[in-house]
Amino acid sequence: MDSRRRLVRVGSILSVPILWFVASRFGLLAGLPAPVEVVDTYVAELYRDDFWISTIRSTIRVLASFVIAAVIAIPLGLLIGRYTVFADLTFPALEMLRPIPPIAWIPFTILVLPAAELSIMFITFLGAFFPILLNTIQGARGVEVEYxxxxxxxxxxxxxxxxxxxxxxxxxxxxAGMIVGMGLAWVNLIAAEMVAGGTGLGFLTWSAYTSGSYPTIIVGIITIGILGAASSMLVRMIGHWQVDWATEQPA
Amino acid sequence: MSKHDSTTDDSTTAGPTPETTGKTGAIDINDLTKIYDPEGEHVVAVQDMDLSVGAEEFVALLGPSGCGKSTVLECIAGYLDPTDGEVLVDGNRVSKPDPKRGVVFQENRLFPWKTIKENVEFGPRMHDSIEEGRAESILDEMGLDGFEEAYPSGLSGGMQQRAELARLLANDPDIMLMDEPFSALDALTKEIMQKKLLEVWERDNRTVLFITHDVEEAILLADRVVVMTARPGQVKDVIDVDIERPRDPEVVTTDRFTELRERALSVIREEAERALEQEDGA
Known part of the structure; x- marks a missing residue:
């Protein structure tokens, strides 16, 4: 990448804190805390056990749900993609459940499942499960018969x-399905944590809202963003490592 | 002979067998008919075709495009079930693909997710018969030493085709089924590949069925050139190529070669015209 493009990209990243600073300095958005205030709060949070427990809890929930989703969706998708009988047996049922937004399951699962933890994990699992399943099916069907x-x-x-x-x-x-699935796993996790309560970054952000601690809300948002980006990167790295043959260029 | 023999691979019917000839790789096509019927379109690709290819013979199947050449090959490979008739290999009815019948496809079908060496060792690995160093020596023979760890996408078209031939040879088939393997290559690379193929065939005693629409290529390579009719495919003419072996690409300048080429071309021209008339009539 040439240096001009790199400069533009850095500019793109810097524009966010700059706009934020301008918006808070001139009171464009009532209640928006200043960046300095948020940095102070962030440093303070880093010394609190509660913040770390929430972060670790959320990360474990996402990773565990994601792995379970992948372990079920990949073999299932391969079978559905290759065997018509199997597809006819399972796919219509799955297609019926798929359009239901995972968040709509929250009240039901909280009532039915024995622990809130399971409910949160199930919702997170659903976020990752369907993108991985659908992409795997498509991938398995797309294999050229000559191979x-x-x-x-x-x-x-x-x-x-x-x-x-x-x-x-x-x-x-x-x-490709795993990258989308990882993103949706975070979306669903945060929503589930906000509703189900207890622990986690979603809950931390939501309780900051109910207690009116504006800087802590932003701390929650930033942390979720960083972890989301990091886990997407992790999936991408695993992908590059596993399908390195697809990226090699002709000599 | 029963056209619908319900028993499969081990049913022994007519035709030469390894017991009688001591050689393997004889192909007998009896009354082969293949009809494609996607949504009632009813395309007769091959009709009542008969052809015998002797063990260790090199036969070229020549014909206008769309004449069912590939269909015949796919039936011999065991990818397609004939609608009627049968294909026998060494007296046994073909019902599914078998490593004794190796296939080279028109567009290379090396596995892109495996290195060249892994591709070449694929066949032996499937039946646990990998010999240390064998892949290397075959790749070396094909002029691909140093490319063992490369992926197919890193090779040129000619090298990919050589690698695919190497993969086939590593599996030691009795029969090599080749579907226009060199048609996508440039003239020079094509000539090198033809030479390589002749070298390998003259040394290894394998049956080759070579599909092509290139008259010169067919005559240069084969013992017999089988010219097919336009669809529905049948055998139109069989031309014995009585040119001495070993052959090299220079033979195309000889008088005998020119005669054979003219004969093949006139048959093909006739068929191409008939195909055009068919289309006009339709």
């Missing part, structure tokens, strides 16, 4: 064809 044929003519049985051809060839699509 399976080539594998069979080299002596691969149907399991080996699945393992060495269908799965790797669907991987780029699976990773």
């Amino acid at each position: 399976s044929r080539a594998a069979q003519s080299l002596g691969a049985d149907s399991y080996q064809t699945f393992r060495h051809v269908i799965y790797p060839s669907a991987l780029p699509a699976i990773h």
